[in-house]
Amino acid sequence: MKEDKLDKTIVDILHKQTENTSSLKDETFKNIIGRIDEIEKGGNKMKRKSKVPKIASLIIVSLITITALIATTETGQAAIGKVRELLAPEKEIQQELEGQKEEINLELEEKMDYIIYIDKNYYYMESKGSIDKILPIGFPDDLPEVSMIIEQRENESPDQIANELMKSLTSKFEILERQDLAEPIPSVLVFGHGGSSWDSVIQRYYLVDNTKGGTFVITQTYFLEASEGHGVRFDNLLKEFKIIPSEED
Amino acid sequence: MDDQILLTKIIKHNDKEAFEELYNLYGDYALRVATAVTGDSSKASDAVQETFIRIYFNIKNFKLDKPFKPWLYKILINECNRILRKGGKITYISDYIENNVELSEEDKHNFEEYEDLYVAIKNLDSINKTPIVLKYLGGFKEKEISQILNININTLKSRLLKGRQKLKKVLEKNDERRNTNERR
CATH class of the missing domain: 3.40.1000.10 (Mog1/PsbP, alpha/beta/alpha sandwich)
Known part of the structure; x- marks a missing residue:
């Protein structure tokens, strides 16, 4: 069998096999909205928190303070550069998984006392x-x-x-x-x-x-x-x- | 309305109309993929429910400059796997056709012709089946599938190849059988 025909047959079969699921679509959404409403009314732990802006503003204040304090000295100038470097919003690194190298993009998470870069595709x-x-x-x-x-x-x-x-x-x-x-x-x-x-x-x-x-x-x-x-x-x-x-x- | 506008509305205002619109864009294929992966439409509905609930409450973790669809399917496949691990009955395609699908005569012919292939897809190991479903039903590229499944691209290629080889054998046997019948 030719590869193209095989591909087309698999596509056709999977589409035909699953086409009747559209009848479940509305019912499924009703359940989703019902559950979300329930969770929101009950103050479930999945509810979103509004903590991030506070932390972000505190970090900005600390960094401004640090910068002001160290800006007047020679070592201070170097330190400012370092702080800036630390706060690059994204970084690309190479990592090796199961013997294979891959490039990944990490994004900055800023906290009061430390920073870390996270692969936000996964975490x-x-x-x-x-x-x-x-x-x-x-x-x-x-x-x-x-x-x-x-x-x-x-x-x-x-x-x-x-x-x-x-x-x-x-x-x-x-x-x-x-x-x-x-x-x-x-x-x-x-x-x-x-x-x-x-x-x-x-x-x-x-x-x-x-x-x-x-x-x-x-x-x-x-x-x-x-x-x-x-x-x-x-x-x-x-x-x-x-x-x-x-x-x- | 495109994904980014909808997602922004949901993130900023918990906008349920935007959320419904997002569901209308992706819910249909999410249900199809979940059905193909779990082999059961009610499990698929459960997986899609959990997925969209997770999305609604975790949308703040989503980066708007990233494509939404792979993120959705990463959560969906994890939900399907979780539901499958919990166990339950396996639905075979013959049951599925009997119970779920009203077929036209033409469809009936096609189902019969490729019944072995349906069974073969359903019986593939999940490590081969899920990539096949994401590629041929979800329409994802290999790189995207490797990211969704959190596996190396070469591992993914090998799993797709093995899955296809098994399905190819089934179709070739079908062809042989049909040719033999025609000669008789």
């Missing part, structure tokens, strides 16, 4: 209080969790937190280890592996000195089968994590 950021969570878009509910959480602990060094994690996670994981890392981000890493089945949980805690006596705790959670996908993508995002200096720095 979005959700913020609750002081915890920021990076989650895959449209991820199925019945698979094990995939997330990267960024939070800060004041007055605790990476070493202290690593020691605490090594004690508290012993019973949770089959393998639990600690390493000092330079890549993807200079940090102390505590990582736990839950086993060797496809859905075994993997957690990687990157403990980054926040330069103010505290620690950024960045927790990646995924499962064994997602190591080559989300695991690699999360590490690539971490390469773009930068701490925003405070006014005292």
Whole structure:
């Protein structure tokens, strides 16, 4: 059979097979609107938050303050350039997945104390209080969790937190280890592996000195089968994590 | 009205009329693709419902300078897979024809002629079936499908090739059988 004929036959069959679904279209939409109304009336957790503009305005104020404070010194001039560079709205990086290289576009997420670049084709950021969570878009509910959480602990060094994690996670994981890392981000890493089945949980805690006596705790959670996908993508995002200096720095 | 205008209205004003218009643009093919992937129109309706609800509440995460359709289908395919993982009965094409489709005589002839191919598409492993459905029913390019499925382009090409090879064999057997019958 010629390739063109095969293609055309598959197209025809799939269209014919599914043409009667149009009778479901109106009913489906009624259900969608009904559910949305229900959720909105009930104040469901899916409801949109209006937090972003506040955070954005605070960042702008901090950056203006930092810029004003450091602009008069020589090192300050260099620092301003760095801040500007940090705030490029988009970045293109090359990443390798399953042995294949690909170019991806990352977009800036600005927070009070740090910035990170996210591949928004795959992930979005959700913020609750002081915890920021990076989650895959449209991820199925019945698979094990995939997330990267960024939070800060004041007055605790990476070493202290690593020691605490090594004690508290012993019973949770089959393998639990600690390493000092330079890549993807200079940090102390505590990582736990839950086993060797496809859905075994993997957690990687990157403990980054926040330069103010505290620690950024960045927790990646995924499962064994997602190591080559989300695991690699999360590490690539971490390469773009930068701490925003405070006014005292 | 184009996607960007509709999406802007939904993002800025939670505009439900714009949301309905968006659904009218994409709902039909979303239902078709979900039916082909799940093999069941009621599961397809569930998947499309969940997809559009997610879109409505997560639209703020969508970047207006990106194409909307691949984003929608990424969510839709994930929903289909979630529903399939939850289990339920498998609908075979013979049941589907019997229960769902009022066929013209010409259609009946075509269905009979290619019944084996229908079954073959439905029986493909989902890793081969979903790319085939997105390509031949969804009208996506290979690069777009690889992004929707979050897989490498070469992996996608290999999955499409394997799927097509299986379907080709079925059609070739059909042709052989028909030729033999004609000779008799």
